[in-house]
Amino acid sequence: MDLETVDKLLTTARSVRQRLDLARPIDPAIVQHCLELAVQAPAGGNVCRYHFMVVTDPTKRAAIGDWYAQAFAQVYTEPVLAERRKTHARDVASWVYLVDHLRDVPMLIIPCLEGRPEDDVSVARLGGFYGNILPASWSLMLALRARGIGSAWTTLALRHEHEIAGLLGMPANVTPAALLPIAYITGGDLRPAKRVPARERTYWDTWGKTK
């Protein structure tokens, strides 16, 4: 395995928003191939209860874009945004860009699960529920990224899950887990992010005991 390439992929798998190429179409065959790679990921009991809703229709993308903007406005009111800008100005600019342009992103993918999370669900069942879709979805994003196609894990639109389900004809017994805007990446390489070093969050044998 070419570790240099693999490590570069993993360290530069950024959320792409402002550098999504809104004008360049994506060959559905490439996305389907990446989905075939993605379903190699584990799923609970080896039962694949996931589905991938791919949205390219401009009218449907526009509707989802409007709901996304509404959800963003609910969560990120002007005072909240002003506060976040003090420390995360670049992030905020990127979030707002996506709000303004989601409808123009050529493809949206909604990873979906069969079933609904129960109310008052146990940690084990909730972990098992979302665990069925998260590995495959992240593999999808990495497979796309390796082909120069960017995306971002987003969940704000799920506030309008029922409207989205109605728009796309999704059955009531299906749960959308995320909304991934998909487009070719413009410009040069993406860079590793600044994160808390994992060793500060890694405990060996006893909680809090770092090496």
Ligand SMILES: Cc1cc2nc3c(=O)[nH]c(=O)nc-3n(C[C@H](O)[C@H](O)[C@H](O)COP(=O)(O)O)c2cc1C
């Ligand atoms: C559970 C989850 C939900 C997220 N929801 C959104 C979202 O609704 N909109 C958005 O623009 N980004 C969303 N993000 C992306 C994060 O904001 C992003 O990963 C973070 O800003 C770090 O940036 P990076 O991925 O470029 O390193 C979400 C990420 C996760 C893991």
